[in-house]
Amino acid sequence: MTTRALLCTAALxxxxxxxTAAPRTAxxxxxxxxxxxxxxxxxxxxxxxxxxxxxxxxxxMTVRDVQKAAVKHYQLEPERIHALARNxxxxxxxxxxxxxxxxxxxNRFTNTKDGxxxxxxxxxxxxxxxxYKERVAESSDQLSWSVSASWDLDRLIFAAEALDAKSLTGxxxxxxxxxxxxxxxxxxxxxxxxxxxxxxDEEFFYELMLLEELTATLDDFTGRRFSxxx
Numbered sequence: 342m343t344t345r346a347l348l349c350t351a352a353l354x355x356x357x358x359x360x361t362a363a364p365r366t367a368x369x370x371x372x373x374x375x376x377x378x379x380x381x382x383x384x385x386x387x388x389x390x391x392x393x394x395x396x397x398x399x400x401x402m403t404v405r406d407v408q409k410a411a412v413k414h415y416q417l418e419p420e421r422i423h424a425l426a427r428n429x430x431x432x433x434x435x436x437x438x439x440x441x442x443x444x445x446x447x448n449r450f451t452n453t454k455d456g457x458x459x460x461x462x463x464x465x466x467x468x469x470x471x472x473y474k475e476r477v478a479e480s481s482d483q484l485s486w487s488v489s490a491s492w493d494l495d496r497l498i499f500a501a502e503a504l505d506a507k508s509l510t511g512x513x514x515x516x517x518x519x520x521x522x523x524x525x526x527x528x529x530x531x532x533x534x535x536x537x538x539x540x541x542d543e544e545f546f547y548e549l550m551l552l553e554e555l556t557a558t559l560d561d562f563t564g565r566r567f568s569x570x571x
Contacts, residue, residue: 433496
C-alpha cells in the first residue's frame with residue numbers, strides 16, 4: 342500500500358514538472374526565433390506612363406514592318422530569290438553565239454624567160470626590158486564569214502547558279518531573326534525607362550545609351566527607315 346502511494350506521488354510530480362517546463366520551452370523558442378523583414382513595397386506604375394508607352398509603340402514601326410524593310414534593304418525578298426533561281430535554269434535557252442569574218446587580198450606575178458623561143462616585145466606602153474618570154478599578173482579577193490550558235494539545254498534540269506540563289510534563303514532567315522531580337526530588346530529597354538526608370542543616375546544614363554544603340558542598329562538594318570518613325 343505504501344509503494345503504490347509513492348508511485349502515484351512520483352507520477353503527479355512528473356506531470357507538474359512537465360506542465361511548468363512547457364511554457365519555458367515555448368518562451369525559449371520564441372526568444373530564439375529570427376525576425377523576417379517585411380517585403381519592400383512594390384513600385385507603383387502610373388497609368389499615364391502606361392498610356393505614354395503605348396502611344397510611342399503605336400507611332401513606331403511594327404516588327405513586321407521592320408522585318409520587311411530589312412529584307413528589302415538587303416534585297417533578300419523571297420520573290421527575288423525565286424526569280425534568280427528560275428532565271429539561272431532558263432539561261433539554258435539562251436544560245437552561245439560566235440561569229441567570224443575574214444577578207445583576203447592577193448596579187449601574183451609570173452615572168453618566164455627562155456632563150457630558145459621568141460621573147461615578148463618591148464613596146465613603150467608595156468616595156469619588157471628583161472626580155473621575158475611571158476608575163477602573167479594575177480589578183481585575188483576572198484571574203485568569208487561564219488556564224489555559229491550552241492545551247493546548254495541541260496541547265497533546264499540543273500544549274501549550279503540556282504543552288505547559289507537558293508542559299509540566300511538562309512541569309513534572309515538569319516536577318517529576320519537578328520532584326521526581331523534587336524526590336525524586342527529595344528522595346529524592353531524603352532518600357533523599363535518609362536515604367537520603372539532606375540533611381541541611380543549612372544544606371545539611367547547607361548539605359549539611355551543602350552536604347553540609342555539599339556535604335557541606331559535597327560535604323561542601319563532597315564536602310565534609315567526605322568528612324569523616320571521613331
